[in-house]
Amino acid sequence: MKVLTAGDHFVLNPLLADALRARVDAPLELSEVTLPWPLTPFGRVAEVDEASDAEDALIAALPGVEVAVTQMGPFTERVLEAADALKLIVCCRGGPVNINTAAAAERGIAVVATPGRNAVAAAEHTIALLLAAMRAIPRTHAGVLAGEWRSDLYAFEECGRELGGAAVGLVGYGAIGRRVARVLHAFDARVLVADPYADPAAMDPFVEQVPLAELLPRVGALSLHARLTADTRGLIGAAEIAALPRGAVLVNTARGGLLDYGAVTGALASGHLAAAGFDVFPEEPLAADSPLRSSPNVVLTPHLAGATRQTAERAAALAAGAVADFLAGRTPEGLVAPPAS
Template identity: 35%
Template structure:
């Protein structure tokens, strides 16, 4: 029997067919007539499988789920599942799978590079030299070796960060909802203790109701004076106004951001004028190697779904066995 697959990633239809068309002749690939909500709702009633939109524009909320009576499986081609109503999908019996771990090393490498760039003032030194300056001794450059590094969240990205920072001689600690059996030498601390004792604080935790706004003005004020913040998680985890205030006051010496409340940030977003913020366009995990692993994970799960095998990385608690409606 033919499975109707609705592909939502923001790519040309020809590209989507080229990427997903290698599966088998049991899958019929369709795309929405337009990239808007009305077209999504029009396309959903015939869909057996949805490959999600990593941009979040065409997410499946509760209303969209009601428009998808045949939906048997949602494969999100990213680690984050922001925007999808996981509870509504679970109530409808639809497993939602992500691609956990495919970009962990790529994101952890970015976190390491960002921390080094902040501590050694690489971006500001480059700017000053291009303007004719010679900032050899005008800023205090610090070594990463020996620094106290705190990792918030200990999934694949957090674990990779612990390994990489630890290998460079950092004192690594971490927080997650539960202590991990394998922590790669990192010590478990409660969140407030971790925040108060980290020269470099790396955020690698999913955005949930529990973590939204987790780093507000109060928590940021508990970070050591002169510390730096590295956010490769989601913009909503940090109160942006509080972060800017902490940077402008000098309490934090720098921040590196790969994620934002609104992506891309507006032209008048105050972050764009903060000279002690390193800005990155949500590209920490965007490497050819990570993209290849992501595509393979998606293809493997789609093949499992139509082949009667359990899918991997289900995130909403539904059985990984896919059943047609």
């Protein structure tokens, strides 16, 4: 079985190779291509998104390859045309945005993703942003570095707020949202969830599932965990932010397109939002003139919520498990596009 690992500088080829050897019983003939991400940013490549610009490298490596495992490989129609023996592509991500799944299906190539690989990392980063925003940790840290020691921040109107006893709303209850809910529950927060696709019978018993319009006025903090689709783009706009209680905190570690950031900056300036924490933005990298850079009480990170060593190791393990299932005739977990019949 000829297998190509097209890893990068996060999901390393040695991680993929070791995981494949550990999980797959069949003899493997491994080859590799190292893609430049994240040392070189990803972008749109031909008709696919969030990929490394490496079509030529894949085309050169794919002849005779039956299984390809990648994170950022641009499996465009042009690349797939060169894949004369390919049967399976495993994408080490929550969704295969870098793969032309329709073109793969037309050629009888199965596509598998690895949802949940970064759930632990993204959930922990969410909680970190929430706590940092609620307690103004970056601002006070900068003050101490600048020589300040502000006892006036003990004033009631200046104090932060606690997660314990707070009502926190989650928009989306997938692998990440569910884990965030469980951490919040450990903090003794009350958790409300708006997710029309979540099965009420599968909700954790401490979670209250309500429509978004009912959730917003009841929570002091809101965290976004929905997938970005045509239906969810712009889901939280000026009207939704206005429906939050004054002094609420807003966090987004999902996708920038879910949120109207112009409405956010206005709400921060007016004090309607007390603070916010963002790891994702409508355009990345964040523009030098973005109003967010000068907005009060904002914590910003550069799309790093999933960036842990364990995420990379988990992605490799999940990918290897998918290959093992496929070769054994089992349906891999995370199957996105089955071969065309």
